[in-house]
Amino acid sequence: PTVLVFVGGQRLTNVYVESYMLSKMFTCRMAASHLPDVPTKLVAKAVPLPMTVRGHWFLSPRTEYTVAVQTASKQVDGDYVVSEWSEIIEFCTADYSKVHLTQLLEKAEVIAGRMLKLSVFYRNQHKEYFDYIREHHGNAMQPSVKDNSGSHGSPISGKLEGIFFSCNTEFNTGKPPQDSPYGRYRFEVAAEKLFNPNTNLYFGDFYCMYTAYHYVILVIAPVGSPGDEFCKQRLPQLNIKDNKFLTCDEEDGVMVYHHAQDVILEVIYTDPVDLSLGTVAEITGHQLMSLSTANAKKDPSCKTCNISVGR
Ligand SMILES: [Zn+2]
Numbered sequence: 120p121t122v123l124v125f126v127g128g129q130r131l132t133n134v135y136v137e138s139y140m141l142s143k144m145f146t147c148r149m150a151a152s153h154l155p156d157v158p159t160k161l162v163a164k165a166v167p168l169p170m171t172v173r174g175h176w177f178l179s180p181r182t183e184y185t186v187a188v189q190t191a192s193k194q195v196d197g198d199y200v201v202s203e204w205s206e207i208i209e210f211c212t213a214d215y216s217k218v219h220l221t222q223l224l225e226k227a228e229v230i231a232g233r234m235l236k237l238s239v240f241y242r243n244q245h246k247e248y249f250d251y252i253r254e255h256h257g258n259a260m261q262p263s264v265k266d267n268s269g270s271h272g273s274p275i276s277g278k279l280e281g282i283f284f285s286c287n288t289e290f291n292t293g294k295p296p297q298d299s300p301y302g303r304y305r306f307e308v309a310a311e312k313l314f315n316p317n318t319n320l321y322f323g324d325f326y327c328m329y330t331a332y333h334y335v336i337l338v339i340a341p342v343g344s345p346g347d348e349f350c351k352q353r354l355p356q357l358n359i360k361d362n363k364f365l366t367c368d369e370e371d372g373v374m375v376y377h378h379a380q381d382v383i384l385e386v387i388y389t390d391p392v393d394l395s396l397g398t399v400a401e402i403t404g405h406q407l408m409s410l411s412t413a414n415a416k417k418d419p420s421c422k423t424c425n426i427s428v429g430r
Contacts (some may be wrong), residue, residue: 179271179272181272181273215273215274217353220353223324223325224325227363227424231363234377237288237293237377237378238376241307242305243302243305248304249304249306249399252394258395262282262389265277266413269323275336275353281346282392284388285386286365286386287383287384301406302406304400305399305401306392308397310374313339313386314376315374316367318359319356320338320365321337323336327424328412333424335385336385337357338350338389340390346390364378365378385412
């Protein structure tokens with residue numbers, strides 16, 4: 120029997136199964152393999168011919184799959200003779216493309232809300248972290264590879280190197296909140312030190328984790344840096360003066376910054392940052408572990424922050 124399995128297109132998000140044999144039935148079995156957190160997909164579908172049969176399944180990005188097919192031929196007496204399973208084909212689907220990320224970006228824009236002023240970026244860590252940076256890295260925080268939090272299929276997870284910063288403010292004070300999930304010590308730096316006309320801004324991700332909070336990941340990369348080159352190929356670029364999440368503009372010779380109030384922004388800066396650019400101090404608030412996004416899993420059922428390609 121001739122059964123052709125097509126792993127669809129450049130996006131590698133669909134599988135097409137076609138059979139050109141007449142008077143046959145076929146079954147296609149497909150499973151997401153090697154990734155325990157992706158549910159195994161068992162597609163069993165018997166389709167009577169004669170006609171060209173086209174099975175069509177949407178796959179998750181960045182996932183390894185196996186696919187195998189089986190055919191059945193109808194005999195004169197009306198019974199079917201079923202073939203062995205075919206050779207198993209293994210393949211891995213690609214990360215989200217810029218097209219997918221642009222769809223995600225448009226969904227994030229819908230809920231971003233109005234813009235509030237900000238003046239600093241900040242990064243909370245434990246005291247030991249800052250001691251280590253001073254003693255072993257010559258006072259400069261070093262980029263590290265981003266964990267797997269956020270959207271499954273995000274092209275920055277496990278690949279982009281950067282340093283996480285926050286930039287949220289409290290609406291009543293205009294200052295960063297005193298609480299943080301990431302440690303009692305905070306490095307605070309004037310916004311223009313990290314974000315200015317010499318940096319590019321990219322949209323990285325949009326997700327939630329089974330709560331009401333939505334997170335938007337942005338990447339700031341100095342123009343021409345390795346991080347900038349990485350992002351240019353993979354992420355939608357934002358106009359630094361005009362976007363719904365984080366803006367930088369000049370008013371009367373002074374840089375003015377705004378951030379979206381209805382999403383929690385996490386900013387990844389792709390170059391090392393010297394501690395002498397800002398200040399390190401202990402916060403007076405609490406350590407709210409529940410708001411940590413370290414390796415957090417995205418809620419795949421949320422309609423606000425999921426696009427349809429991955430299901
Ligand atoms: Zn969501």
